[in-house]
Amino acid sequence: MIKFDRKRYLRRRILNATVLSISVLTVAFALVFLFWILWTLFSHGFSYLNLSVFTKMTPPPGNAGGLLNAIAGSLYMVTVATLIGTPVGILAATYLAEFGKNGWLAPTTRFINDILLSAPSIVIGLFIYAIAVHSVGHFSGWAGALALSLIVIPVVVRTTENMLQLVPSSLREAAAALGAPQWKVVVMVVYRAARAGMLTGLLLAVARISGETAPLLFTALNNQFWNSDLNGPMSSLAVVIFQFAMSPYEDWQHLAWAGALLITLFVLGLNILARSLFRRGPTSS
Amino acid sequence: MLMANQKMNLGAFLDKVFRNTTLFFAFLVFSIMFGILITLFIASLPALKTFGPSFFISDSWNPVTVQFGGLVPIYGTLVTSLIAMLIGIPLSFGIAVFITELAPVWLKRPLGIAIELLAGIPSIIYGMWGLFVFAPFAADHIQPWINDNLGNLPLIGVVFQGPAMGIGMLTASFILAIMVIPFTSSVMRDVFEIVPPMLKESAYGLGATTWEVVRNIVLPYTKVGVVGGIMLGLGRALGETMAVTFVIGNAHELSASLLMPGNTISSALANEFTEAVGDIYTSSLITLGMTLFVITFVVLALAKLLLLRLSAREGKQT
Numbered sequence: 001m002i003k004f005d006r007k008r009y010l011r012r013r014i015l016n017a018t019v020l021s022i023s024v025l026t027v028a029f030a031l032v033f034l035f036w037i038l039w040t041l042f043s044h045g046f047s048y049l050n051l052s053v054f055t056k057m058t059p060p061p062g063n064a065g066g067l068l069n070a071i072a073g074s075l076y077m078v079t080v081a082t083l084i085g086t087p088v089g090i091l092a093a094t095y096l097a098e099f100g101k102n103g104w105l106a107p108t109t110r111f112i113n114d115i116l117l118s119a120p121s122i123v124i125g126l127f128i129y130a131i132a133v134h135s136v137g138h139f140s141g142w143a144g145a146l147a148l149s150l151i152v153i154p155v156v157v158r159t160t161e162n163m164l165q166l167v168p169s170s171l172r173e174a175a176a177a178l179g180a181p182q183w184k185v186v187v188m189v190v191y192r193a194a195r196a197g198m199l200t201g202l203l204l205a206v207a208r209i210s211g212e213t214a215p216l217l218f219t220a221l222n223n224q225f226w227n228s229d230l231n232g233p234m235s236s237l238a239v240v241i242f243q244f245a246m247s248p249y250e251d252w253q254h255l256a257w258a259g260a261l262l263i264t265l266f267v268l269g270l271n272i273l274a275r276s277l278f279r280r281g282p283t284s285s
Numbered sequence: 286m287l288m289a290n291q292k293m294n295l296g297a298f299l300d301k302v303f304r305n306t307t308l309f310f311a312f313l314v315f316s317i318m319f320g321i322l323i324t325l326f327i328a329s330l331p332a333l334k335t336f337g338p339s340f341f342i343s344d345s346w347n348p349v350t351v352q353f354g355g356l357v358p359i360y361g362t363l364v365t366s367l368i369a370m371l372i373g374i375p376l377s378f379g380i381a382v383f384i385t386e387l388a389p390v391w392l393k394r395p396l397g398i399a400i401e402l403l404a405g406i407p408s409i410i411y412g413m414w415g416l417f418v419f420a421p422f423a424a425d426h427i428q429p430w431i432n433d434n435l436g437n438l439p440l441i442g443v444v445f446q447g448p449a450m451g452i453g454m455l456t457a458s459f460i461l462a463i464m465v466i467p468f469t470s471s472v473m474r475d476v477f478e479i480v481p482p483m484l485k486e487s488a489y490g491l492g493a494t495t496w497e498v499v500r501n502i503v504l505p506y507t508k509v510g511v512v513g514g515i516m517l518g519l520g521r522a523l524g525e526t527m528a529v530t531f532v533i534g535n536a537h538e539l540s541a542s543l544l545m546p547g548n549t550i551s552s553a554l555a556n557e558f559t560e561a562v563g564d565i566y567t568s569s570l571i572t573l574g575m576t577l578f579v580i581t582f583v584v585l586a587l588a589k590l591l592l593l594r595l596s597a598r599e600g601k602q603t
Binding site (some may be wrong): 094096113130241 | 296297299300302303304306307308309310311312313314315317318320321324325327328375376377378379380382383384387396398399400401402403405406407408409410411412413414416417418463466468494495496497499517520521523524525526527531551554555558559571574575577578581582585586589
């Protein structure tokens, strides 16, 4: 018979309780920072978030103004980047999930795509600077949109591929048995079945690029004035926040906080929307 | 008959077109990586030719005399990321353990979302919060304590001595630590969840405590994946730009103290690139960018390989 060692039992219980309490504390710690950051945004930004933020241009220091040109610039570039990145990402993911079963390209691309997913965004900015700014000779909204699209692509590839893999093969086989060519099977059957998940990926990609600053710093640069020409330097909300927050002028800092609150609400809202879509998505379809 | 034949040919032709289009775009994604590497390498040639390999061990950074070396930002990048991981790993681990082993079912999902929202907050917001809220807080409450209590330690004391300015390497590391939590903890969570319940229940049946199950069953089973998650977080920390740029202090000086301002590759790029005058200056900055890309590539590739190894083993067992 093994003797019951009360001391040892107690020691194990105490160690267990200690470690588990530390685990609870780590969760509390992370949540404290989440709410601290959100609280900071509301307390600093909410009182400056008024109508003129949306109707006036970015002011010179010491004047009243808004963030209209920055918001518009962000919308332009995010839209163009999404329009470029989504088809590229979906088609590449289609190859990975549907056609690339054999061969080296699909696994290698999947691997590289996962690295691109976490690659430093400032390096992507440098890359676009080298190919689309330096060679042309001027900063442009196109370059900014291109840099953002390089961030969209890996997100879309990753989520779309995962969603396509979830579509049961029996659906594809049923369509093929009816005589549908493969492109029809993919476009009309597989894409439809994976629609909700693909949309989730797209929303996550938009959320990701909406807050990106680093890749825009030396591609789209910034612009104090209204500009709807993608061929010239373009302001964006994130870069304006960076510039204004680092400035010594109080009005600029106030606008930066208003912009920061705006951008965070937008990004977190998209994140939550994407998640709620996904929850209903693949299970119901 | 002829009609049907033509239709079939058209179908086969369209199939080929569709297949090759997807192949083309897959190849495009495949080549982005090499495009980045080759482009950055060509753009950094002027600096590499001028300074040679000593670029990576020189700590001079003087735009006036056109003398550049990458040691300070490379050192800053590595040190801030490593300290961020030292703080971030235990936090992520604790969170993953809580969510997988302790939390009641109804709490798992909202908690998971809350932690992932930390990843959703744009990095520039972390930067602003760090500069305007956290740095003053650290200067008043944390750094004096560090100075008093850790600054007198033998040998390593010098690391913790310095003015309580709020900004600096330690503050940057701390903010990075919070930013890597969602990435590292979500990987840990995912790999903890693949542990077969049978194994855990057997251990519980033998009378093991929750911690003993985590320590002796879950961790050994998932250690490859846990390391993969850590590397993934490290990759994120190395490349993070805006949050660090706000609080690092941007000083091209090497100092032993973590309370002193420093610089990282990404913040040097963010601050100086658009103002850099002259080919050598620009090219030196691009060389730094290439170095960062290569370092993160290696770290992320390792992370990916480790996670692949875990899922391969998982596939064999089921």
